Amino acid sequence: MQFSLFIEAINLEETKKFLEDFYKFAVKYGVSYSVTNIEKYWKIDEMYTISLEVDKSTRKNVKTMLSNIASKWEEYPDDLLASKTMEDCEIYIPNLYMIVVYI
Template sequence: MKITLFIEADGSVDANHLVVNFKNFAAAYEVKTSIISVEKYWKIEQMYEALLNIEETSEGNVPKLLNHIASNWMELPHNILASRTMDHCQIFVPYLYMINVFRGE
């Protein structure tokens, strides 16, 4: 299981700090993650894309975590996502613009 975060940040140092904060936030809900990458998102100024891996032993705790990230989720065949631009969706994590959780096939 993987998570893609789209976060608003002033630079790469800030983006990395925010991703580590998210990792700690997830750990509070017993979801252990590892950071794969944090890169500037080419489409939007001051936006970074972070890819995290969720440890297989933590996957059962993901639904509990998701309820504390956003009020509404769009379910697709292999992933679920939440975005500030979705109708009736409030993101509870301040710097987070969009999150995509890839559940696999």
């Protein structure tokens, strides 16, 4: 299982600070992961993407964590999506613009 996080950040340092806070958030729900990539998002200024690989042993805890990330999720055959641009979707984590969960 992989996550793609789209973060509103002006630089890499701000992105890393977000990642530290997200790590604390994930630990609270018993989810562990490894960071596989961090890069500036080429389509939107002041946005970075972070790719995460969720540890297999903690995948059972992801569902609970996701309900505390966003109020609404769109379900597709191979992934889940929550975004600030979705109607009636509230993202509970500051600076998180969008998250895609690849199942």
